[in-house]
Amino acid sequence: MIKNEPVPENQKSKGLLGRIIRRKKGPNKRPFTLRALDGIEIIGNKLPHPATLFAILAVATLILSYIIQRSGLVAIHPGTGAKITVINLLSADGFRFIFSSATDNFVNFPPLGIVIVAMIGVGVAEGSGLISALLRHMVTAAPKRFVTASVVAAGILSHLASSAGYVILIPLGALVFAAFKRHPLAGLAAAFCGVSAGFGANFLIGTVDPILAGLSESAANIIDPAMKLSPAINIYFMITSAFMVTIVGTWVTEKFVEPRLGEYKGILEDFDKIEPKERVGLIWAGVAILITIAIFLLLTLPHNAILRDPVTHSLITSPFMSGLITAILIFFFIPGLVYGIAVGTIKNDKDMVKHMNNSMKGLSGYIVLVFFAAQFVYYFKKSNIGVMLAIKGAEMLKSIGFTGIGLLIAFVVVSAFINLFMGSASAKWAIMAPIFVPMFMLLGYHPALTQVAFRIGDSVTNVITPMMSYFALIVAFAQKYDEKAGIGTIVATMLPYTMSLSIAWIILLAIWMLLGLPIGVGAPMYLP
DSSP states (O other): OOOOOOOOOOOOOOOOOOOHHHOOSSSSSSOOOHHHHHHHHHHHEEEEEOOHHHHHHHHHHHHHHHHHHTTTOOOETTOOOOOOOOTTTTSSHHHHHHHHHOOOOOOOHHHHHHHHHHHHHHHHHHHHTTTHHHHHHHHHOOOOGGHHHHHHHHHGGGGGTHHHHHIIIIIHHHHHHHHTOOOOOHHHHHHHHHITTTOOOSSOOOOOHHHHHHHHHHHTTTTTTTTTOTTTTTHHHHHHHHHHHHHHHHHHHHIHHHHHSSOOOOOOOOOOOHHHHHHHHHHHHHHHHHHHHHHHHHHHHSSOOOTOOTTTSSTSSSSHHHHHHHHHHHHHHHHHHHHHHTSSSOOOOHHHHHHHHHHHTTTHHHHHHHHHHHHHHHHHHHHHHHHHHHHHHHHHHHHHHHHHHHHHHHHHHHHHHHHTTOOOOHHOOOOOOHHHHHHHHHHTTTHHHHHHHHHHHHHHGGOOOOHHHHHHHHHHHHHHOEEEEEEHHHHHHHHHHHHHHHHHHHHHHHHHHHTOOOOOBBBBBOOO
């Protein structure tokens, strides 16, 4: 562990994370890791709030549109042969567009409605206690030899409920390991690996998938206005990645993290196990899930099923796939409702609506962020800057021969690096998607592949960057078992996960590309 001691006032870093890592200046320099993190924290703290950042980017887009339009730069669209020029948004027509489209930009921004609809169902499942009980049962019911794998896998599965994994599962992972007389920080690390480093993996569609798919769709429409992307465009790769993250996370925990931490000397306490009524509730929720799945199968599997395309009878381009977010709402809502009735957390319709309302409260900051993000995205799209950058960037990459696996690996590295300075995945993708999705489309890659590469890079550095919004919370959890724990403790503990998952995920991506496998539902590796 890295010991932290007080430092003079003039050498203290600002903020909570800075206070955690203060130590006295001595003859020996601080470790390189901590000095590097200090620099990252300073840079990160200088970044404005994401909403302000998007407002700045929107204004920058207006100025850039004027400069490029005045320069006379022209590009030829490789698909249509049309001449592309940048539209000056600082002109009279541009001002009319800005003034009249602000509301439409906000309301029509794809991720907004998708997230709000999904959170209605998630709110019932989370508010009733179903998700908490399910995660605890999944971990505690596992055989001793599978405890580590169960903690990691539960962390991955927690993506279904947004931030529930950070608040519930990570401290639970520490308690589970303590119950088995293992070092609690190793359990914390295993859960943190699943919850945060496993961001690009899951066994099912989670709340983040509609957000990213909506942003990718907006970016893809720059090149192909008719392209529609469902939340399931990464599902095949995600499921495979979930097993990979579970295996690698388990191996790193047991072979590197636990031996380094050694024997825990503190007091080990028990944790709350599943109560009988919760067990009954889970059984009824399981029955509800099976019935829900059976109904969906009846509505989609038969050739003339109601939710298939009525003309082509296709499932990929069908009302079911178009309304997949409704299926997600129902998948969370029904078992959550049944569980709540069984355990008594939902006694009437008022309780049910209360849980929905509580889930909406957590979206207030997101809704504000979306307003400014939407203006930036639609300004970028209207100005044709995205198309121009995509065409010129694709031409440059083709001219130097930088395509294929090497290009996608480079994009993974870029995403991982940016993640060190900017924590919000949706905020990063809202900035990166309008540039990289069209660019890679012009090189022949489906947006699903670009999105997967981003998710890999964004996942592997989540556990080592203080810019991750829950990082300070993880430090606080760790200090329960080691009062001297700080940023250096967490980073030193989690760095093996970052390195191992980076290598394993890049290998998996390379194999996937070599085999030309589809990324998800309706998402081939390459565009037709």
